[in-house]
Amino acid sequence: MLNVSEIRKDFPILNRKVNGKPLIYFDNAATSQTPQQVIDVIVDYYSNYNANIHRGVHSLSQEATDAYEQARLKIQKHFNAEHSYEVIFTSGTTHGINLVANGFSSLLKKGDEIVVSALEHHSNIVPWQMLCERTGAILKVIPMNENGELMLSEFDSLLNKNTKLVFVNHISNALGTINPIESIIEKAHKVGAAVLVDGAQSCPHIKPDVQKLDVDFYVCSAHKMCGPTGVGMLYGKEEWLKKLPPYQGGGEMIAEVTFEKTTYADLPHKFEAGTPNICGGIAFGAALDYMNRIGFNVIAEYEHELLEYATKQLLQIESLKIYGTAKNKTSVISFNVGTIHPYDIGTILDKMGIAVRTGHHCAQPIMDYYKIPGTVRASFMFYNTKEEIDTFISALKKAIMMLS
Ligand code: PMP
Numbered sequence: 001m002l003n004v005s006e007i008r009k010d011f012p013i014l015n016r017k018v019n020g021k022p023l024i025y026f027d028n029a030a031t032s033q034t035p036q037q038v039i040d041v042i043v044d045y046y047s048n049y050n051a052n053i054h055r056g057v058h059s060l061s062q063e064a065t066d067a068y069e070q071a072r073l074k075i076q077k078h079f080n081a082e083h084s085y086e087v088i089f090t091s092g093t094t095h096g097i098n099l100v101a102n103g104f105s106s107l108l109k110k111g112d113e114i115v116v117s118a119l120e121h122h123s124n125i126v127p128w129q130m131l132c133e134r135t136g137a138i139l140k141v142i143p144m145n146e147n148g149e150l151m152l153s154e155f156d157s158l159l160n161k162n163t164k165l166v167f168v169n170h171i172s173n174a175l176g177t178i179n180p181i182e183s184i185i186e187k188a189h190k191v192g193a194a195v196l197v198d199g200a201q202s203c204p205h206i207k208p209d210v211q212k213l214d215v216d217f218y219v220c221s222a223h224k225m226c227g228p229t230g231v232g233m234l235y236g237k238e239e240w241l242k243k244l245p246p247y248q249g250g251g252e253m254i255a256e257v258t259f260e261k262t263t264y265a266d267l268p269h270k271f272e273a274g275t276p277n278i279c280g281g282i283a284f285g286a287a288l289d290y291m292n293r294i295g296f297n298v299i300a301e302y303e304h305e306l307l308e309y310a311t312k313q314l315l316q317i318e319s320l321k322i323y324g325t326a327k328n329k330t331s332v333i334s335f336n337v338g339t340i341h342p343y344d345i346g347t348i349l350d351k352m353g354i355a356v357r358t359g360h361h362c363a364q365p366i367m368d369y370y371k372i373p374g375t376v377r378a379s380f381m382f383y384n385t386k387e388e389i390d391t392f393i394s395a396l397k398k399a400i401m402m403l404s
Helices: 004-008 036-049 059-079 093-104 126-135 152-158 181-190 238-243 278-294 296-315 342-351 364-370 386-403
Strands: 087-090 113-117 138-142 163-169 194-198 217-221 232-236 254-257 262-264 320-323 332-337 357-359 375-379
Touching (some): 036 059, 059 087, 059 232, 059 278, 093 126, 093 217, 093 232, 113 126, 113 152, 138 152, 152 181, 181 194, 232 238, 278 296, 296 332, 296 386, 342 386
Antiparallel strands (some): 217 232, 254 262
16 A cells, blocks of 8 residues: 555655645646655765766765666566676657667668657657658558557557567556556567567556566666656667667777777767766666665556546546547546636646646657647646645636636
């Protein structure tokens, strides 16, 4: 059982007021809040052992290197990667996707095919379009249905011997749909295609096992899971990471440099050019510790309760339509009320201290499918409460009255 009142004490930001009202933070799918345990690790790093890593003989540098590499081991363990060098530190999901897309430039030829899903965030669409422009590869899309689910039967007909890559998010940020990635990976592998899963929205709620999934690449951002912004990870199977060329050149990623020829460092450093976000990486490890201490099963169960509680109340509001009604979904609710613009609802809720997201959520193709400009999106984490949902529902009713 999750003791939410105890957990809330860990998050100093939840004590603040916004526009004179206690903050209710329902924009967790955009970024999550940070517990004191992670803030302390950040303060400790800059107060006590801030130094550049991997190259200093002095004690501070070694302490920082040890802590950073310790964080890599925590990530390896959390995602159950076979080797720690299959974990590459990135600046976030977007960076991880671009690193892989860039690497595939040298592996694809004209006429090769790439499959993405209709439920993607722009960061899992645009890098592949750019890759297609560079290589002459063709982009195909797994369509979605009205419930916001992928049409897997259509996926079968998109696969053939030319399919080289499949990209899909584990959970849609706009609708909360949990995609059947196990079956997508299995089908893609049957035609010899590699699979990248965008885990930006799944990692805060689910603990993925990359070996069990047999996924080729898995990416996520720390800031969605109680860690800081500007850091994330790319998991890649060793065989793929060895095949891909480096993304950026610079210090740290080389074995030897001469003007005639440079050789690259071994994994993971081959993909980690320049001084990384050292403190961010260490804090990412602390965020994983924090969430694992609570337990991902407990988190998922509680968040599902919040999802059901809020959905039931929202559906009682006249003219309110929820987009994304998949059976298998996480605690994200996207909705509109009649013809009221989502931005107007979001602005009034903010005046009442409630943070929700409005707009297309970087997933314009989904909005186009529903023929809407955007939605209001409320997304919950394990530190939210049913009382907050009650306050949100009455504030929303007030906003609707004001705008009707
Ligand atoms: N993919 C999905 C599904 C996301 O929700 C997000 C963040 N909204 C991203 C990718 C991009 O993550 P970041 O901005 O941290 O790189």
